[in-house]
Each structure stands twice: as structure tokens, then as C-alpha cells.
Amino acid sequence: MNGGKPFRLGVLGSGKGSNFVALADAIAAGTLPAQVALVISDVADAGILQHARSRGIAAEFLPPGKFRTKLDEDAEPAYVRRLQEAQVDLVVLAGFMRVLKSDFLRAFPQRIINIHPSLLPAFPGLEAWKQALDYGVKFTGCTVHFVDDGVDSGPILGQEVVPVLPGDTAATLHARIQQAEHRLYPATVAALACGRVQVAGRQVVCR
Ligand code: GRF
Numbered sequence: 487m488n489g490g491k492p493f494r495l496g497v498l499g500s501g502k503g504s505n506f507v508a509l510a511d512a513i514a515a516g517t518l519p520a521q522v523a524l525v526i527s528d529v530a531d532a533g534i535l536q537h538a539r540s541r542g543i544a545a546e547f548l549p550p551g552k553f554r555t556k557l558d559e560d561a562e563p564a565y566v567r568r569l570q571e572a573q574v575d576l577v578v579l580a581g582f583m584r585v586l587k588s589d590f591l592r593a594f595p596q597r598i599i600n601i602h603p604s605l606l607p608a609f610p611g612l613e614a615w616k617q618a619l620d621y622g623v624k625f626t627g628c629t630v631h632f633v634d635d636g637v638d639s640g641p642i643l644g645q646e647v648v649p650v651l652p653g654d655t656a657a658t659l660h661a662r663i664q665q666a667e668h669r670l671y672p673a674t675v676a677a678l679a680c681g682r683v684q685v686a687g688r689q690v691v692c693r
Pocket of ligand 1: 499500501502503504505506580581582601602603664667
């Protein structure tokens with residue numbers, strides 16, 4: 487809560503939306519004191535939009551423009567405007583496959599978070615579970631971090647460790663990491679919603 491007002495989330499995703507579902511389920515269960523004000527996707531038929539609509543949550547496809555890995559100069563202000571109009575307190579990236587540039591970051595200072603499927607700073611970037619498997623690590627996991635202007639490089643809010651088991655494939659390891667994500671993301675957003683997070687540079691304490 488936010489001085490008595492609900493803590494409003496704007497969720498951005500490009501894919502199937504299992505982390506959005508975990509957040510929505512935690513809100514429904516009463517363990518996450520927040521509400522999803524808006525879901526936006528850069529993919530018209532993304533599962534995340536369907537999950538949101540089936541829960542009666544506002545969900546919009548906003549065209550990303552001409553680039554493959556970022557929003558173009560028309561799309562970025564449109565995303566920012568919609569999130570501001572929805573009066574979101576926190577922008578939650580849940581499988582959003584585009585890098586956010588500085589104007590977007592400046593619009594929501596220290597109010598954009600992401601979940602990444604590895605124990606950062608190991609294995610930033612794409613298919614982090616496959617990178618971990620190929621490297622041969624025995625433990626990997628997931629990380630929730632603030633978004634800065636680097637790739638998966640912002641201050642870390644929380645992590646959960648996941649073992650790599652003999653016989654794991656990329657698919658089985660990713661599935662196990664996602665189970666951890668579905669615990670870590672709602673718990674971390676709840677800490678932010680309740681004002682239980684203190685930030686001093688890269689040092690973040692979630693109580
Ligand atoms: C998650 O594995 C997350 O770590 C990564 O993108 C994936 C999104 O999955 N950033 P989903 O759409 O929430 O199921």
C-alpha cells in the first residue's frame with residue numbers, strides 16, 4: 487500500500503505470461519498488496535495479454551516500431567504515456583524482450599524491475615538457462631533487479647538458487663527456474679509495495 491492507496495503495477499511482457507499469472511494469483515490470494523493497472527505487450531497475440539483479459543485486467547498491444555530489440559522513437563513515448571496515464575507506481579518487466587532506453591528509465595526512476603533467469607551477474611542476456619547448462623554450473627537460479635541502462639545489470643533486489651540436476655535439458659532446467667521465478671517475483675514486488683526495500687547505490691535490502 488501507498489499511503490492507503492493501492493500500489494499500482496504496470497506489467498510489460500512479450501511472451502506466455504507465466505510470471506504475470508504468478509503476480510495476479512498472489513494479488514488474488516492476498517499475499518501481494520497491489521493491483522495490476524495495465525498490461526502492455528509488444529506482441530499482438532502474446533499469452534500475457536490473453537491471461538490479463540481473462541482476469542478482466544486492462545491489456546493493450548502497443549506496436550514497438552521498426553527495431554527488433556528496442557522500442558523506436560515513436561513507440562517509447564507511447565509506452566511511457568500509457569503507463570503514466572494508468573498512474574503506475576512500479577513498472578514490472580515480465581518477459582519483455584526489448585531494452586528500455588534512457589527516456590523511459592528517466593520517466594520511472596528506480597521504479598522499473600525485471601526478472602532474469604540466472605543468478606546475475608552470471609549469464610546475462612538471452613536464454614540464460616541454456617548458457618548455465620552449457621557452462622556446466624551446478625547451481626543457477628533467478629534474479630529480480632532494478633533496470634538500468636545496461637543489460638541485466640541493475641542493483642539486485644532478490645535471488646533464488648535452483649540446482650542443475652544430472653540429465654537436465656534446457657527445457658527441464660528452464661521449467662525449474664520458472665517455478666522459482668513464480669515465488670520470487672511476487673515476494674519481491676510485495677516488499678516494494680509494502681515499503682520494505684531500502685536502496686543505497688548497488689546495495690539493496692529487502693526486509
Ligand atoms: C522468464 O523466464 C523471465 O526470467 C525472462 O522471461 C521469461 C518470461 O516468462 N525475463 P513468462 O512470459 O513470464 O512465462
